[in-house]
Each structure stands twice: as structure tokens, then as C-alpha cells.
Amino acid sequence: MEKPALLKEKQTVAAKSKPLWLRRFNDWFHLWIGIAAGIPVIIISLTGCILVFEREIVEMTRAWWDVEVAAHGEQLPPSVIRTKVLEQLPDMKIRRLWYYGEGKPVKISPDNSDSLIFANPYTGKVLALEDHEDIFEFIDEGHRNLWFPSKIGKQVVGWSTAIFLLLTITGVVLWWPKNWNTRELKQAFTIKWTAKFKRVNYDLHNVLGFYSLSFALIMAFTGLMMSFRFVHKSVLELLGTKQDEQKVFVVQPGPKLVPATIEGKVDLVWKLVTTEIGEFNRGEISIHFPSEDSKSIYACTDMYLGTWRELNFDLNTLALLSTSHAKLAHDTTANWMRRSNLSLHVGSFGGLFTKWLFFFASLICGTLPVTGFYIWWGKWRKQNKSKK
Incomplete structure (x- = not known):
């Protein structure tokens, strides 16, 4: 032993x-x-x-980025901006617009071009035409x-x-x-x-x-x-994420009066999001004219501190559909992580x-x-x- x-x-x-x-x-x-x-x-x-x-550097290097606010202070709706831009660039196919807020331009991503169009949101005048593939x-x-x-x-x-x-x-x-x-x-x-x-x-x-x-x-x-x-x-x-629902349903009814044209519907969605539905930074919104086979109108709002809220509206009634993101305060932890992953990656969550x-x-x-x-x-x- x-x-x-x-x-x-x-x-x-x-x-x-x-x-x-x-x-x-x-x-x-x-x-x-x-x-x-x-x-x-x-x-x-x-x-x-x-x-x-990236965004700060790009904005600083664009001499035309700060736009003079019109006397009436109201930006033109998407359909009007699209019409005015097409008068200047008739060959472009325009569906996607991004408003950057008061005193800032509207970015347009044509479907048939790699260039980005920037326009004055108060007059519709084209400010710049830039190649999408820049240094960034x-x-x-x-x-x-x-x-x-x-x-x-x-x-x-x-x-x-x-x-x-x-x-x-x-x-x-x-x-x-x-x-x-x-x-x-x-x-x-x-x-x-x-x-x-x-x-x-x-x-x-x-x-x-x-x-x-x-x-x-x-x-x-x-x-x-x-x-x-x-x-x-x-x-x-x-x-705790849940499986995506296969069935799309209405989460919020649309307005009582709905325009007959696509242009009128997109303009109304833009107005509803920027005045009622959006919670943060309402002036910044991305909105799309629907494609031929689409059954909804897409908009993106609450673009604040690196996160955002995607919305889908029924093409006929403009009712808010279940495929939309919930308000940030009402969302689940899993969905918050999904939407905030980019802001956590680049550090924009705290400004x-x-x-x-x-x-x-x-x-x-x-x-x-x-x-x-x-x-x-x-x-x-x-x-x-x-x-x-």
C-alpha cells in the first residue's frame, strides 16, 4: 500500500x-x-x-444630398415622383422608391438598370444618376x-x-x-x-x-x-421562434375608401405609413409599386438605429397582412433578433x-x-x- x-x-x-x-x-x-x-x-x-x-461617408461626399425644403413642406407622393422622373428618364422602369426624410432626396432603383436615381422629393427633379457598384x-x-x-x-x-x-x-x-x-x-x-x-x-x-x-x-x-x-x-x-404561418390573414383593416388605380393605392399606403402606422423616423420609408403577379403592396418603415419594420398591404383592400412585422414593442425576442442582427453587427443600435x-x-x-x-x-x- x-x-x-x-x-x-x-x-x-x-x-x-x-x-x-x-x-x-x-x-x-x-x-x-x-x-x-x-x-x-x-x-x-x-x-x-x-x-x-458607409452611410455617413456617402452623405458627406454628395454635394446635392441636402435638399432645400419646399415652402409648403410636403413631399410629393410616389406616383407623382415616378411620373416626373420618367419625363426626364423615359427608358427607366421604376417600382422601388426610398424616401430618406425631410430635406433629403428620394432614391430610385430601376428594374432595368444598375444605376441609382436620386431625385428632389419636392419637385421630382433628378439630382444624380449613380452606378450601383461604387467603391462601397x-x-x-x-x-x-x-x-x-x-x-x-x-x-x-x-x-x-x-x-x-x-x-x-x-x-x-x-x-x-x-x-x-x-x-x-x-x-x-x-x-x-x-x-x-x-x-x-x-x-x-x-x-x-x-x-x-x-x-x-x-x-x-x-x-x-x-x-x-x-x-x-x-x-x-x-x-422561441414560431413556424411561419402558411395562411395569410388580415391583422388590421384597410381604409374605407380605396382608390381604383395602383398609383392611387401606393400613394395612400405611403400616406398611411408616414402619418399613422410608422412609429420611428416616419419620414424615411421604402415603398414599392407591386409587380404584375404581386398580391400586396410592400413598404418598409421604422428604420431607426439599424432596425426596420416591413409591411405588406392587400392589393385590393389595403388591409395590413399577417406577413408584416409587428410593432417593435409587441414583437417576440426571436423576431427582434432577426430584425436587429445587422444593427448588432455594425454597432448602429446605439447611434x-x-x-x-x-x-x-x-x-x-x-x-x-x-x-x-x-x-x-x-x-x-x-x-x-x-x-x-
């Missing part, structure tokens, strides 16, 4: 061996998988930085597909995002102080700017990586929901303040593979010198 002291020693060694094995695997994974996924992570992160402020379209392609064909690129981005999510977890294990004393806590939470470059680089990787952790997790998780259908579906099911936070977090994420590689490179060179 073994002595108690010897038995205790063996138990201590066994207890230490398992964490040591796990630690080595964690280190290996963070290093080599991090290097393998480094370039995709850099591209995804840096393009994401720019896309966070190029950046977005890099962010979503790494400029590969969509079928391949989406998979590469999706799995790179999944790897990055795991790297953040292994990074926390590496960052975690062994002893929570004053010296190690200071090293874990602050950057020693007066040190040599090697130490500063180490601090930039560890400390900034920790501070960006929560934002990185949100961006990666919401990115996975966009990349993989099974992740999106699983999350919504966990949040400019959270956008700036996500901008810097994304920028930091883009530097982590670089600073991490330099840490490995320094250790590798040191080991090679010691062998000589």
Missing part, C-alpha cells in the same frame, strides 16, 4: 498534467490557427471598419466574400469568422493573469508605452485584444448568423456612440493577426539564435 505522502504527490502531478496539456493545445491553436486565418481576419475587420460609417460595393464584396465568387467567398468568410470566435476564447485563456496581484493586473490592463517596441507590441496584442473582446464576440456571432443558415435558424429557435466603439473594436481586430505574428516571429528568432 502506497504511503499517503507519495499518493498525494502522484495526485498532484496528475492534476497538473491535464491543465498543462490543455494549455499547450490552447497555445498551439491560438498560434497556428490564428496565423492560418490571419489574412481573412484582417480583410474582414478592416473592410468592416469602413462599412460601419467593392468594399462590401471584400467583407462578405473576400472578392471571391459568392459561393466560395461566403464559406471562407463564414469559417474564418467561426475560427476568429474560437481565437478570442483561446486568447482570453492566454491573457488571463496567473496571479491577480497588482503587478500582473497592471500588465494585463495597461500598455507600457515607454518600453521597447517588442514589449509595446505584446501589450497592444494582449491589452487591446482584451478590451475589444466583448465587441469582437458580438461581431463574430452576428456574422455567423449571416453566413450560415443553420446558425441563424438555431438561434431563432432557441429564442454614433456605439458605431465609434465598433469601429475601433473592428480596427483592433484587424491588427491582432499582425501583432500576434510579430510576437511569434520574435520568439522564433530568439529560439534559432539560441541553437547556434
Whole structure:
């Protein structure tokens, strides 16, 4: 029979061996998988930085974006704007209009052109004709597909995002102080700017990586929901989503008097949404003239802090249909997640303040593979010198 002291020693060694094995695997994974996924992570992160402020940058670079509000202050209804624009651009097939609100233009996406038309909402005058594939379209392609064909690129981005999510977890294990004393806590939470470059680089990787952790997790998780259908579906099911109703029914009756023409119906829907149905930012609305086989009129409202509310109106009665989104206050958690995933991904849910936070977090994420590689490179060179 073994002595108690010897038995205790063996138990201590066994207890230490398992964490040591796990630690080595964690280190290996963070290093080599991090290097393998480094370039995709850099591209995804840096393009994401720019896309966070896409709308603000675009608006600042368009000299014609701010439109003088007419004396009467009322914007023209969709049918009138369409008529006036077609007088200037007769070859365009116009169904989709996007009002940006008071003092802003209307964006029109023609069905038969890759160009976008911007018009004055008070006069119908065409302000600009722009190619849909601008610099931000190029950046977005890099962010979503790494400029590969969509079928391949989406998979590469999706799995790179999944790897990055795991790297953040292994990074926390590496960052975690062994002893929570004053010296190690200071090293874990602050950057020693007066040190040599090697130490500063180490601090930039560890400390900034920790501070960006929560934002990185949100961006990666919401990115996975966009990349993989099974992740999106699983999350919504966990949040209590219900199966889509096959039968479409009326949730709110239409007005008593309904115009006979499609133009009149679309104009009335536009008026109802901007004056009664919309809750937030009523002036910004996207509305579509129905296609030939459509049984409803589509509108999108409540475009506020990165979320929105889609509405469908019966083509004959203009009754609000069950295929529409519920009001935000009445919606389920699953539907809120579905509608808010983009705003959580880019940080627009809290306005400019959270956008700036996500901008810097994304920028930091883009530097982590670089600073991490330099840490490995320094250790590798040191080991090679010691062998000589």
C-alpha cells in the first residue's frame, strides 16, 4: 500500500498534467490557427471598419444630398415622383422608391438598370444618376466574400469568422493573469508605452485584444448568423421562434375608401405609413409599386438605429397582412433578433456612440493577426539564435 505522502504527490502531478496539456493545445491553436486565418481576419475587420460609417461617408461626399425644403413642406407622393422622373428618364422602369426624410432626396432603383436615381422629393427633379457598384460595393464584396465568387467567398468568410470566435476564447485563456496581484493586473490592463517596441507590441496584442473582446464576440456571432443558415435558424429557435404561418390573414383593416388605380393605392399606403402606422423616423420609408403577379403592396418603415419594420398591404383592400412585422414593442425576442442582427453587427443600435466603439473594436481586430505574428516571429528568432 502506497504511503499517503507519495499518493498525494502522484495526485498532484496528475492534476497538473491535464491543465498543462490543455494549455499547450490552447497555445498551439491560438498560434497556428490564428496565423492560418490571419489574412481573412484582417480583410474582414478592416473592410468592416469602413462599412460601419458607409452611410455617413456617402452623405458627406454628395454635394446635392441636402435638399432645400419646399415652402409648403410636403413631399410629393410616389406616383407623382415616378411620373416626373420618367419625363426626364423615359427608358427607366421604376417600382422601388426610398424616401430618406425631410430635406433629403428620394432614391430610385430601376428594374432595368444598375444605376441609382436620386431625385428632389419636392419637385421630382433628378439630382444624380449613380452606378450601383461604387467603391462601397467593392468594399462590401471584400467583407462578405473576400472578392471571391459568392459561393466560395461566403464559406471562407463564414469559417474564418467561426475560427476568429474560437481565437478570442483561446486568447482570453492566454491573457488571463496567473496571479491577480497588482503587478500582473497592471500588465494585463495597461500598455507600457515607454518600453521597447517588442514589449509595446505584446501589450497592444494582449491589452487591446482584451478590451475589444466583448465587441469582437458580438461581431463574430452576428456574422455567423449571416453566413450560415443553420446558425441563424438555431438561434431563432432557441429564442422561441414560431413556424411561419402558411395562411395569410388580415391583422388590421384597410381604409374605407380605396382608390381604383395602383398609383392611387401606393400613394395612400405611403400616406398611411408616414402619418399613422410608422412609429420611428416616419419620414424615411421604402415603398414599392407591386409587380404584375404581386398580391400586396410592400413598404418598409421604422428604420431607426439599424432596425426596420416591413409591411405588406392587400392589393385590393389595403388591409395590413399577417406577413408584416409587428410593432417593435409587441414583437417576440426571436423576431427582434432577426430584425436587429445587422444593427448588432455594425454597432448602429446605439447611434454614433456605439458605431465609434465598433469601429475601433473592428480596427483592433484587424491588427491582432499582425501583432500576434510579430510576437511569434520574435520568439522564433530568439529560439534559432539560441541553437547556434
